[in-house]
Amino acid sequence: MEDFLWFKDITKDFGATRAVDNVSLTVRRGEIFSLLGPSGCGKTTLLRMLAGFEAPDTGRIILENQDITDLPPNLRRVNTIFQNYALFPHMTVRENIAFGLKVAKKPKAIIAAEVDRMLAMIQMQDHADKRPAQISGGQKQRVAIARALVLKPNVLLLDEPLAALDRKLRQKMLLELSLIHDEVGITFIYVTHDQGEAMSISDRIAVMNNGRIEQIGTPAEIYEAPKSSFVAAFIGDTNFFDGRITEVLDPEYCRISVPDLPDMLCFNDKKLAKGDLVHLSIRPEKFQISLDPPHAGVKYNVLRGVVEDIIYQGDHTRYWVNVGEDWRISISRQHTRFMLDEKPINWHDTVFISWFADDGFMLERYSEKDEELLPTPPQTVGESDAPLEDESDEQDTEAENRP
Amino acid sequence: MLKKSRIPGILTWLTLLFFYFPIVLLVINSFNVTRTGGSWGGFTLRWYRDLFGAREIWNALRNTLVVAFTATGASTIIGTTAAIALHRYKGRLQNAHYGLIYTPLVVPEILLGISLLLFFVALKIELGLATVTIAHITFCTSYVTMAVLSRLQDFDLTILEAARDLGANTWTTTWKVLIPVISPGIIAGALLAFTLSLDDFVISFFVAGPGSTTLPIHIYSMIRRGSMPLINALSTILLAITFLAILAYQMINKKRTGQ
């Protein structure tokens, strides 16, 4: 896939707040590219600059070799799906879809044919003459998509398109969106604060925080190899340990001492030296938990702890285990086997937890701000306290509570 | 479930009785042969006949309608642009603008009347239908602006961005999307302006000159002169019109929201 959309050194201030801070990124033709981050991280601002509703203070936006930075929105071949769909309430579904073509003064016959084609694609032929107030949320969503796609844009922008839908419908629409993407093949830029949505639909994701891009990569890269503690904490849950390297073992591994805990063996991907301070992140699902001591291999770490809290969630159970004075570890255990056959782990049981040395990854030290993103029982991932960039970002924090 | 208190209900219906007792009495008396209305002297349509024969009333009605239509038209345009400006832009200019729009709504009519009268006298402008119309446009503008503004605030105006996004320029966006969407507010504002202009007495009384008597001014002079049965008849007609207008407006509204 070739690159065809560039943001170059984009900065935007709102009053004293820097909404977007020197962002550069490249989008490839035909991919679904997500901008993911907590509210106020600048993702919506970036999208609105691409659509033409905001002008960057500095920097350029280039689409297919054309500098579109100063082009008004109506002259850009970029269309948007708004969070609340923004369907025209005084027009029928058909008139809504035809609007852009009418404005472009296309011949009547072509408009009719194109609109019919779109109605067929979104399977709304039977509702063509209804008004937006008479159709459901999911249907509105599809009309909004059709209204934008009928203009054959170079890029389709989706601003939290599923935030206004309930959870079940969100899953369905997510699938539908990716089917539509396969069908039309144009580039989607998808803004969301919901990491689950971003992970499941995107080819690549840019994780944003405080107006800057923290990391760009495929969903797997971002989850498995986060470049910063912010990314590690924002995408999924994680456990952080602060420590110091006490010993570098053969080229690959090192030993880390963490206050109050036994030394830990860890894969030394950053090639750090003895004495360096590190910040170790281990995902909850990487741990094994058992009542009996595990048959651990050489590259395993084992800790003993007391179960503090248990939340049963059907497909998995979340345990909070106290190890040492100040350390509470979050562990998630998938129920791959029939659970009731096993001897259950109960509150206040002493348990063993173990993990493979390669499953931890080292990061730079996290800032105070990131502290809020750490998991705390009962499993909420707090939002960043960055200033709000707009209301659309505020909705649906509960969507982030996923293991 | 706790039983609801009956006091608010009783109070409400007693108040409605209080509202309608004088009005109903007035309507009945308009068909009463007896002049002062203390007792029932028999049914008559005489007062209505006299009313239709009174030339000044038709003149006053004509003046009232001329003023009302002009003031409604002008204030609807001025008020709508004002509301759009207030909604679209923020800043010091719009704060001052809002102050100018809002204050006339909380100033007693008599102050608006006397101040305009002094203004016209100071500028040596002759009092007449024109001054009455100017006065009416002034207070109607504020009401229209508020009606349109509340409609604008109720609406998710991302649709304006959506229209721009779909290729419409500012002009098309305004006429094809903004105006149709806020048209109920504009219509409500215009109706409000029309009714206020028809009803206004105090302000008109101050700025009217010879030959620019409006219907409310005429009614006032009839009240002063004491030709009670004629006013009863006129009031009944006006009441009927008000009643029908509100009924029609509510029906239309209900039909629209019911869909």
Added chain:
Amino acid sequence: MNSNKRRLWGEWLLTAPSFIWLTLFFLLPTLIIFAISFKPSDPLGGVGPGWTLRTLLSLRNPNYPEIIWRTAVLSITTTVVCIALAIPIAYYIARCKAWKRDLVLFLTIIPFWTSFLIRIFAWKGVLHPDGLLKQALVFCNLISPDTLLLYRPGTVLLVMIYTELPFAILPLYAAAEKFDFSLIEAAMDLGAGRLRAFCSVFIPGISSGLLSACLMVLIPSIGSYVVPDVVGGIGSEMIGNVIAQKTFVDRNLPAASAMAALMTLSMLIPLLFFLRGNKGKNQEPKPAREVV
């Protein structure tokens, strides 16, 4: 930069008509009230040349303190009575069944839109010496045949309440409609009595409407002129009547202007008081007409 310029131009284009119109025909005339208070009158009913303090000194008329006091008492009483009646009414309308609510609202809106001259005049018919009410009261031996019902301060108060009450009900209803009535149940669940729940949950809950209602009744009441003029007599004049008398009878515009300036200033007291009370809510009391 170009787009910024265009934006500014657009703002001016949309703002200018109303801004200029209201500056010319509202702001300037209001300021003129104060200017003309320093002008002498001229015998032809116009404004004389030069400047003088005599006009302002004419406010020291020995009758005025009484008139000002009466205006204050009547308008405050009207406001208090209207609000006291309107709160339970708004509560009732907001809580009753849909069809009943529509009916009561409809019946409240009609007097609201009826010309207030007609509504005042209707009382003249009721209170007329030969009118029905008088006869009924005499028949019940409540008053003697030579008692006058019209032309008394009490009559003025009654009719003022009558004309202003819809202006109190509608903003309060608009606020009550948005009120979450499960809060009252919650308060009673927590042990509050019915009256206690009403006073400490419902009334604070509609405070924004309360504020509009107060303002919408108080300010026109201070400015009343037609009510005392039609149903009041000597001894029930208010400030508005003085302004009208100076304008239409004495043809002394500067004196009328001085009185109007006094009224404007007295209006500022409740207005500032309310705006202070409303600070932080970021919402002005809405004119009643607009609520409907």
